[in-house]
Amino acid sequence: MRAVVWKEPHKVVVEQVEDPKIQEPADAILRLTTAAICGSDLHMYEGRTPIEPGQVFGHENLGVIEEVGPGVRMIKPGDRVVLPFNIACGFCFNCVRQYPNACLTVNPESHSGGYGYAGMGPFRGGQAELVRVPFADYNCLKLPGRPGDEYEDDFVLLADVFPTGFHATEQAHVRAGDSVAIFGAGPVGLMAALSARIQGAAEIYVVDCVKERLEKVERIEGAIPVDFSQGDPVEQILDLRKPMREKIQNLHPGSGDKMPGVMCGIDAVGYEAWADDAPGGRQEPNQIINDLARLVNPTGHIGLIGVYFPEDPGGVDEDAKKGIFKFPLGQVWNNGISIEMGQAPVKRYNEYLRDLICNDLAKPSFLVSHRLPLEDAPDAYEKFDQRVEGYTKILLKPQQRAA
């Protein structure tokens, strides 16, 4: 079969690899109809993770089951399913506690598994014609309809970015009436903004510097784009909040002055953040946590959904190469702010988010910018990596052939 294979930093190719086979009784084989490229793939693409040449990329996988092993009970050939990017067993200590992002049995090297990802086990990705699905009963989310229908591009986003954005709002404790600032208007930031809307937030600010992405923010009811190339994003949000402080917060003594920022802050950028004063230029891995420490009110909450890896061969300095980042812990502690972080447990949310999609209450595919055959992946990776020409979210269609 054909697959997207990593060769060296900034180089992927589409080449023939061996078809996957059923290896365990609980396995299934999925034939992909859509496989998305993710901002997380770019960390590997750029050589910012320890990864071996030959890795097949792709952890956002949607398709139709081709074959199942003898131990699979619920899933059958012909079923349309989407896979959480986390691979999990469903029965270990962490899985039963609803942390499939930290499954203890699937990855011999660590506490989490995933498709086609550095450090997440010996699993091939789905930017290919076929992919092997371990523990298929647990890892497949069944879907209604047919491949290519009007929900195809919404359903693929259930593999990662929609549940991940939703998890970010849980990490940041977003509740009805809250004020929320989200740094990053990539797919994860946009899905966090949509999720903040679903959770009932009253104010949603989304920071980025890429024009097409800031335009997408306006597609989310009530969300306000903030362009950090136009000045300090923290100051901009404090200014935008002024009318709210004067009109509502001042009804409580002291709260207008002492709570000028937001209650919930989300980092949807991670360690590859650009410095606020050098958009698209110099990287500053501590930028977002420092901005959030200035912006989140006392007693507020911060969610770090953007990634920080323990090893980064391309880190900006010796500390960053070892995953050590500086931030004002004293100030955050003094303000009594909670910080939650880590990989999203997709299965905790994907069923409910699917049902919002099926009832036309959420249409996450507004963020999709490109639908391409597999053969176009090398070019798409290059452009997505540079965030040019409106490349926001790319969906690969492995059953289409290039023109």
Ligand SMILES: NC(=O)c1ccc[n+]([C@@H]2O[C@H](COP(=O)([O-])OP(=O)(O)OC[C@H]3O[C@@H](n4cnc5c(N)ncnc54)[C@H](O)[C@@H]3O)[C@@H](O)[C@H]2O)c1
């Ligand atoms: N925790 C998880 O389970 C999980 C899952 C998926 C993705 N992620 C991570 O979430 C992050 C975002 O993913 P994505 O797919 O949206 O990535 P992306 O790279 O497409 O988006 C990141 C955005 O951040 C913007 N940005 C850069 N510096 C900034 C700054 N100083 N202030 C504000 N915005 C800035 C960029 O312009 C870009 O639009 C990545 O780190 C990704 O690996 C985490």
Ligand SMILES: [Zn+2]
């Ligand atoms: Zn992803």
Ligand SMILES: [Zn+2]
């Ligand atoms: Zn498990």
